[in-house]
Each structure stands twice: as structure tokens, then as C-alpha cells.
Amino acid sequence: MKISHEITFHGVGQGLFVSGKVSSEGRCLDYVYDCGGETSSRILKGAIGETASNMDGSGLDILFLSHLHLDHVSGLPFLLKKLKAIGGVKNVVLPYMYPAERAALAGFADETGGYPPDPSGWYLKFLKAPAAYLVEHGVEKVYFVHGGDGPDTPPLEEIMPRPPDDESNRNNQGRGDGVRWDVKFIGKSKVAENEKDAYAAEESAVGGDALSGIEWLDSSSSSIGVPDWFFLLYNKKAPDHKLVRLREDFHDILAGRSIEDVLMDRMARSEVRIAYEHMFGATKLNDTSLAVLSAGRVQQGYGSGMDILSERVSMSKRARKLHSIYVEEIEETRPPCGSLLGTVLLGDLPAKEEWGHLSRKFGLAAVGRRTLVSTYQVPHHGSVKNWCEHQAQLAGRPTYVISAGIHNRHGHPCPEVLRDIALSGNPAVWVNENMTFRHTQEIN
Numbered sequence: 001m002k003i004s005h006e007i008t009f010h011g012v013g014q015g016l017f018v019s020g021k022v023s024s025e026g027r028c029l030d031y032v033y034d035c036g037g038e039t040s041s042r043i044l045k046g047a048i049g050e051t052a053s054n055m056d057g058s059g060l061d062i063l064f065l066s067h068l069h070l071d072h073v074s075g076l077p078f079l080l081k082k083l084k085a086i087g088g089v090k091n092v093v094l095p096y097m098y099p100a101e102r103a104a105l106a107g108f109a110d111e112t113g114g115y116p117p118d119p120s121g122w123y124l125k126f127l128k129a130p131a132a133y134l135v136e137h138g139v140e141k142v143y144f145v146h147g148g149d150g151p152d153t154p155p156l157e158e159i160m161p162r163p164p165d166d167e168s169n170r171n172n173q174g175r176g177d178g179v180r181w182d183v184k185f186i187g188k189s190k191v192a193e194n195e196k197d198a199y200a201a202e203e204s205a206v207g208g209d210a211l212s213g214i215e216w217l218d219s220s221s222s223s224i225g226v227p228d229w230f231f232l233l234y235n236k237k238a239p240d241h242k243l244v245r246l247r248e249d250f251h252d253i254l255a256g257r258s259i260e261d262v263l264m265d266r267m268a269r270s271e272v273r274i275a276y277e278h279m280f281g282a283t284k285l286n287d288t289s290l291a292v293l294s295a296g297r298v299q300q301g302y303g304s305g306m307d308i309l310s311e312r313v314s315m316s317k318r319a320r321k322l323h324s325i326y327v328e329e330i331e332e333t334r335p336p337c338g339s340l341l342g343t344v345l346l347g348d349l350p351a352k353e354e355w356g357h358l359s360r361k362f363g364l365a366a367v368g369r370r371t372l373v374s375t376y377q378v379p380h381h382g383s384v385k386n387w388c389e390h391q392a393q394l395a396g397r398p399t400y401v402i403s404a405g406i407h408n409r410h411g412h413p414c415p416e417v418l419r420d421i422a423l424s425g426n427p428a429v430w431v432n433e434n435m436t437f438r439h440t441q442e443i444n
């Protein structure tokens, strides 16, 4: 069975917007990972428009949001609006944030200054009740991911989508030429009923998200996919004892008011931010980033030997001036390999601290199951704080993609990160206002 996977890192400046398409035998699956940028909304809207026009008219199957910072979600209103006319968004998968964390996010957005949230604007409505906001804007199903990973992560075989064995996958007719796959959410959520009730009670106490109709996924035991392609999730759970204290502080600041009142009050927003910083340091909630491994299974599993038929990397430039670190066109055939082939998407995950869990979960470690990585999103726009040398020692021949604005205020990407990648001999690409990166693979 021939599978083709195309992934595009859109040049949106400081931020991240990735779109992917999996197709096989006339079926296809579209997904998006993050949709935001700090810079010109014109550039972001252009990229969203382009993505929408590349879809076949039967909707976006999965939208992953790594975390709720504006540089990762600022395009959300436009994306939802744009897609509404062409089948809408079927599933959104995002990490769950407590009301206190969401109020802190509003405070951080004020701090960064470049894009202060407009009180009447969408961002505060979204932070008030993310699931309700999404459903109101046409999303069919919202999945919250409950972070954390334990030693009891089941073997991949148990949470891997099965090959097509029945007709159920053929029923879902799209309006385009292809037949849609039913995206399956596999794995049993370990989020206990009483825990869900506690979340709901917390939300209702502050007038936040109703959480009705939403589903919970557990990053240690879930996968999402179609028979030939799947997505593994990983995110970290904030330490409970700190969360408990943050929520106590939050309730003190609320003093009986609702989360909406606090979100609308700049002083109160900043108080929650300060409480958050006091507890968690200046991580600014990047820690909660939801990482996704988007992978096809090579050879093991679905019958006859699979191999990579062709691979093509292309870059399009908007301007003449070349800001990329490295430009390369690859077209090659590789020998069969009994492994997984994947794209690693990390958002702003602190991959350095999380490397033990992350590498085990995604098969990136030097020992054990190894994922052949074709594209690796360098976490947090190439920040050194999220980087470790291990990330330069992946199996496969990954292209390292850094999404960062040309003149960003944060010093991204960091020279140490670039040095490690350069020493690994693998290509690195800086996706920015002038550069979009696309990687296409055909697997058989």
C-alpha cells in the first residue's frame, strides 16, 4: 500500500504553523499542528488560505494545538472561519489547562506587549473556555490531553491503529474525490471519572469551560490514527502540589468573581501571572506543550516489505534574500528498514528536561525501538534552553526545522543549537517570513 505524506512548515515569522497531508489509495487525512505567529497577520492569513485551498473540501481531520501561547494559536479564528466553508474542523486535540493557568496566560500575553489581547477580542474568550469557544466556532469534537507519562506506557503495538479489516472505514464519504478515513482515537484514557468531575467542578466554580461533550486523552496511553498513519502524543503534567497552590492563589485573586472578570481586568491578570511565576519560574507555560509524533509504520505490520520510494524536500522563498541556514534538495531512494518513519513536532516543549520520557515514548533514544526521523521540529524556535545534544543524534536523516522570525526579540535560533545540528551532518532549515519548507515522502 503506497502512502504519501507531505508536511509543510509555513513561513509565518516568529511562531509556528505546520500542516500535513497523508494520502493512500484515494483516501486522505489532513492535519494542522499549531497556527500562530507574532508577526504580520497578512503572512499568516496567506499561509492559512494556501493550506485551505490544498484541502479537498471535506474538512480538517485533526487540529493539534501544542499550547495556548499566541505565537502558536493567533491564527485560530481565521483558520476556523476559513475552514468552515470547506467542511470545518472535525477534531481538536490540545492540552488541558486549569482556569488559573489560562488566566496566567492572559497576563503573559500582556507582558510580551507585541500583541496585547483586546478585551473584546477572541483570545480572552478562548482562554475563558477553550472547548466552548472551539465548539461555538464549528469544531465537532474537542479532546483534552491529560499530561504525564508513566512507566506503564503500553507497547506501541497495543495503541497502534489496525490495518483495515472491515468496511467501516469506507463509509465516511467526503465531498472531494477521495474517501475519508475515520480517524480513530485508540487507547483507554486513564483519566478517572472522579478526576474529570474535579475538573468540571473547578471550571463551573469560576464560570469557565463547561467541559460537556469533550473527551479526555491520556498522553501515556493514546494514539490517534488511520490504518497507515498514526500520531503519538506526549505532554508533561505540571507538578500537582504546585498546581494546588496556584489554584489557591487564583481563588484568592478571584475573590468570588468569575474567570471572565479576571480576564477582563488587566491588574488581576498580572496578579495571576505573578503568582504563576512565583510557583513555576519563568517557564511561561511552555512546559505544557503537546508533542506529536506523526508517523507511518515501515515494514513491520502491514504485510509486505515497505520502503521509502522517494523523498523530496522543497523550499519556497518569498523574497530574493536568502535567510536560510541551509538549502538542499533531496531526492533519494532508501533501502527497506524495519522501523517507524516520522515527523517530530514539539511546539515549545522543554525537550531537554523531558528527553528521557520523550525519547522513550517516541523511540528517539539511542537504544530500544528507533524511529527514523525524517523531519524534526527544533523545539521553542531554536532556543538553547529546550535543546540538548541528544536531539542532534537521531536515527534516519532528519531535516531539522527551526521556525523563528528573522528579527525576533528572543535571539532564536541559538548558535549552540545550530552548531550541534551542523556537527551532526544533517540539514537545518530556518523557516521564517521568507521561507516555507515542505517535505514529501512516498512509502510503499
Ligand SMILES: [Zn+2]
Pocket (backbone or CB within 6 Å): 015, 069, 071, 072, 347, 348, 380, 381
Ligand atoms: Zn512559541
